[in-house]
Amino acid sequence: MNTTTYLGIDIGSTTVKLVAVRAGQIIYKRYERHFSKVREKACEMLRAAQEIIGQDTLHVAITGSAGLGMAKASGVDFVQEVFATRKAVGVHVPQADVVIELGGEDAKIIFLSGQLEERMNGSCAGGTGAFIDQMAVLLDVTPTELDELSLHAERIYTIASRCGVFAKSDIQPLLNEGARKEDVAASIFQAVVNQTLGGLAQGRQVAGDILFLGGPLFFFKGLQNRFRETLKLDDEHAHFPDLAPYAIAAGAAEYAKDTQASYTYTDLLQTLEQAAGVPAVSNYLPPLFTSQEEYREFSARHSKHDVMTKNVTMYEGNAYLGIDCGSTTTKLVLISEDNQILYHHYSPNKGNPVDVIEQQLNKLYELCGDRVHILSSAVTGYGEALIQNAFGVDHGLVETVAHFRAARHFCPEVDFIIDIGGQDIKCFKIRNNCIDNIFLNEACSSGCGSFIETFARSMGYSIEEFCKLGLFSEHPIDLGSRCTVFMNSSVKQAQKDGASIDMISSGLSVSVVKNALYKVIRAHSPDDLGKHIVVQGGTFLNDAILRSFEQEIGREVTRPAISGLMGAYGAALHAKDNCPEQTSLILPEELSHFSHTVSNVRCGLCTNHCSLTVNSFPGGRRFISGNRCERPLGKNKAMDLPDLYKWKYEYLRNLPTKTGGEKIGIPFGLNFYELLPFWNAFLGELGFEVVVSDPSSREMYMQGQHSIPSDTVCYPAKLVHGHIENLIEKGVHSIFYPCMTYNLDEGRASNCYNCPVVAYYPELLEANVTGLQSLDFMMPYFELVDSKRFQAQAIKFFCKKYPRLKKKDIVRASDAAYRALDAYYAAVREQGRQAIAYADENGLELAVIVGRPYHIDPEINHGLNQMIASYGMVIVSEDAVWNLAEEPEVHVLNQWTYHSRMYSAANYVVHKPNAQLIQLVSFGCGIDAITTDEIRSIVESGGKIYTQLKIDEINNLGAAKIRIRSMLAAIEEGKKLAKQQ
Incomplete structure (x- = not known):
């Protein structure tokens, strides 16, 4: 008897799923990767199902991110995948309140209870199966092995969750610093969870019965564990059904029941095969090469830039070793006295550069025998400090210097170098x-x-x-x-x-x-x-x-033939130029007993409580990473230099507060980093006890993450959600957070606007933080530009809200508030004067870090000021020096108070010989796009180097260290040239 079967074909970004439903039961299902052969794989899977469905009348629906093209080319009905997901859930798991579905490059959350809502990622594949695959490649394991590793994790690292590419930039330094693969694997799954909840849920609570669908959530038990723990779900409320990998295809099969077109097996296969042969339609570019002859000429031209080589087994004499432990690869070069290459090696790190270097040094010593004497060695790259500590390498140098040294060898007149590595x-x-x-x-x-x-x-x-x-x-x-x-x-x-x-x-x-x-x-x-x-x-x-x-x-x-070895070659040249009296490089005897162990500890030497990765090597050598300051390294007193970032933060955190009155909470975030003295004095003078939220921390951020409605807003704004939750925990019944369109007018801009996020964030908090509904959340509009106008606004608000307060009370409190703010500004400038004098008297470089008030928060800046100070620089902020320079001419509309400060601070740096500018920029800060080019122009026009550091919630100082060290190396090189002239 002829029967009807309903087929759902889900063609995703990385896999094809096929489900056949007959009489309400799934009779066939299949799941395979297509390896970019999308249409061919769909036809292949249909053929595989012939034995079961070959005699049936077929109704078919295609879905999936890669399914639309197939559907259009074939004429088969198409169903949008979110709708297909809802169909599947309604039939197979009707009790679900929320559906979380992760595919190869697609992620969805469907809220079924309450207000029905569907959310799906856009063009970004961060936090999906493709991202997990990429991370597995980075760790040199299969996805299955990645999952197994994650089940044995001991700690979770913070890894970027907003984008897979950013995450790779966070993971590689962890691997290069010796982090356990088990911990990194679990951290990768946690990043997927954070991306899903932060990027898709965006403030809406994920609760009730949660249904998890898609291949990654079915196959990866470690990912399941991270979701359970993060959402605090028990087995009764976390559902990981066997249908999970096929759910969308099953939903498409349900949708097929309502389609008109019917097919025989032969007709359907022929239709899909014809669609597979439809030519591509896309935008084309001119070809790279039009003929083999053109390519031969190109190859011959670039082959001229090469290095002579010698056989290390035949060479006798002195040699110099260069190591480049990069973001994804490790390179070694051994050169002779005449700069010829005796030996070279280039291989992936495979997540453990120490093992790679150990193997290569053993091989190198074996090849060298007693004929070749390595007099000096140098290492560069992300793993520089780790490798230098592990093997006693003589010199460590920043990558930019190593690459410049190598480039100059091939092209003495070089005026621009571009190095594109694995991730840098x-x-x-x-x-x-x-x-x-x-x-x-x-x-x-x-x-x-x-x-x-x-x-x-x-x-x-x-x-x-x-x-x-x-x-x-x-x-x-x-x-x-x-x-x-x-x-x-x-x-x-x-x-x-x-x-x-x-x-x-x-x-x-x-x-x-x-x-x-x-x-x-x-x-x-x-x-x-x-x-x-x-x-x-x-x-x-x-x-x-x-x-x-x-x-x-x-x-x-010019592309040198050793393009991939340039960092190592430059390091070898540096080692040769800076030969020590006696090399400290590990000897063959010690290398034969080499061992490397990694442990994780929590530092308790200061309030940062950094989570440290301790690498231990023979002879008592250790390399510690993860520290924000120098104290775990035993250098806590050596670099005790003036640091206005540290001083300002401590000043604000230790403001005296009156006790005994009605408590009003203030979240220590955004514009309160500068205006806290004002509001603390104002409310205290009115008889209130000001309760300030605790210092920012990663834990505080996670506490408020569920109510953040946008994953693209800057980290300082995201942190405020945690500060609000912290105040609620403290038991305050009132929270004060005014909206402020305008900032204070310092007379150097055409207007004095606040950043729109800073100005109106209280309104967003009120709409998204459910805990505020049971509190008195005060968010009046105030302007501090003019004291009389502020007094009028404050009288209207506070006298109405608190009848005990009179007009004279508000005026008195206002005067006290402006005095407190002026005292803070005066103290900052005095501290700045003292810091500048200290730098001048001791011959030190002055780091003028320009940013916004909240950049002084150690959680926001991740200890950047301490890292910069560790290189012997005195730290001052833009508000300590802007008034010491003339207002520069700018080529943009200057209507922001903080922008005008930064422009003037840049002008100060230009005219101060020992001053260098470093600009801090938060990811997600749109208006800083205005400042960066303008500040760069001011600084570079004065012959100085512009340094920009972008920061967000991820604590990874790798790129920042490269920039700072490169800047300092350039300064030193400039001083040498000046002396020579």
Whole structure:
């Protein structure tokens, strides 16, 4: 008898799922990865089901992020995947209150109880299965092994959850510093949880019966555990059904019941096969090479820039070792007295650079025998400090200096260097034979090699094979110049349209170059780069990327044949230039007994309570990472220099408060970092007891995370949610947080606006923090620009709310408040004067850190001021020096108080010989996009180096250290040249 079967085909970003339903029962289900062969895999899976459904009348619906193209090409009905999810839940798990579904690149939350709402990620694949796959590649394990590792974790690290690319930038330093893979694996799953709850839930509470769907949530038990623990779910309320990987396909099958079109098995297979052959439709770019002859000429030109090599087994004499422990790879170079390469090595870190170096040193000593004597060694890269401590390497140098030293060897007149590594882009201009300006990708690896490598592996190719495919593609796909995660979505769209691998390979090469040029360097023309450009880094070994770079800038560049070894080669040259009397490099005998253990401890030497990773090596050597200050290293007194960031924070936290009156809570966030003296004095004078929330912490942030409605707002704003929860815990019945459109007018701008987030954040808190509904949350609009206007506003609000208060009370309190604020400003300037005098008297560099008041919070700045001070710099803030310089001419509308302060502080740095400017910028701060280019222009026009540090909730100082050390190295090089002249 002819029966009817309903088919659901879910074509996702990484997998294809097929479910067949007959008489209300699932009779067949299948789940397979498609490795970018989307349409072919769909046809293959239908063939596999022939034995079960071959004789039935079929009704079919296609769904999934990659399914729309197939549906359009074939004419088969399409159902949007969120709707398909709801269909599946309604039929199979009707008691669910909330559905969380994670796919290869898609994430959804569907709220079924209360107000029905569906939320789905946009173009970003952060916190999805593809992200987990990428992280597994980074740890050199399979996804299954990653899951197994996570089950044995002892601690959770903070890893970026907003984007997979940012997360990789956080994970690699942890691996390079010796963090256990088990802990990193669990932290990766926690990042997925944070992304799901913070990026999708965005303030709406996830509670009740939670249904978890999708392959990652079915296959990864460690991910299930992180969701259970974070949401505090028991087994009764956390549902991980066997249907989870197939749920959307099952929902599509339910939807198919309402479709009109019917097929026989043969008709359906023929329809899908015809759709698989439909050509791609996309935007194309010109080919990289039009002929083999053109490629041969290109290769011959670049092969000229090479280094002579000698056989280490035949060489006798002195040698110098350079090590580059980079973000994803480890490189070693041994050079002779005449700078020829005796030995080199290039391999992935595989999550443990110490093992790689140990193996290579053993091999090197075996090859050298008694003939070759290593007199000096140097290490650079992310793992510099770890490797130097582990193996007694003589010198450690910042990456930018190592790369400049190597580039100068090949091109003495070099004026611009661009190095694209696995996750890092380092670009620097050279002026007067020293580094003048540095560009680094801050926390985003957009435009780096690891993206192409990960993508190549996901499609079953080595990176070498994948890149060669694109050299002669006639139609490279135009993927734009965007964040690599967005590019990933563009690639997936091209795949849906049927684009071939060679088209995607060449298109990715062009995009990597555009990202580097326009997102990191922000070049407007080739002249911004220079005339003598050296390109290096493993990524430029890809001829397709090199060709794209030359085509994009319209000029030829120098790529050394050892492009991927330039950091190690530069380190070796540095070791040769700075040969010690006796090398401290580990000897073969000690190496034979080498051991490396890692432990985790909580530091109790100060209030930071840092979670430390302690690496122990033979001979009592230790390397400690994770510390914000120098105290765990035994250096707590050595660098006790003036630090206005520390002083201001302590001043505000220790303001005297009156006790005994009615308690009013103040959240210590955003504009309260400057105005707390004002409001503390004002409310205290009125007889209230001011209760300030506790110091910020990561735990406080997590406490308020559930009510944050936007994952793109800056971290200081996100933290306020935690401060509100902290005040509620303290038992206050009233919280005071005024809205303030205007800031104080300091006479150097056309207006004195507050940042819109700062100005009106109380309104957002009132709408999203449910705990405020049972409290007296006071959020009046006040203006402090004019004391008389403020008094009138305060009289109207406070006298009405508190009848005991009279007009004279408000006037008296207002006068006290303005005096307290003026006293704070005066104290800051006096401390600044003393700090500047100390730097001048002791011949020290002055670090003028310009930012916003909340950047003094140690939780927000992650101890950046302490890190900078550890290099012997005296720390002052912009509000201590802005009045010491003339107001500079700016080329933007200057209508913000804090902006005008920063511009004047930049002008102060220009005219102060021993002063250097460092700007702190929060991710998500839109209006700082105005300030950065303007401050850079002011500083660079005065011959100084502009340094920008971007910060958010992730505590990773790796990129910041590179910038600071590069800046200091450039300053020292400039001083040497000045003496020589």
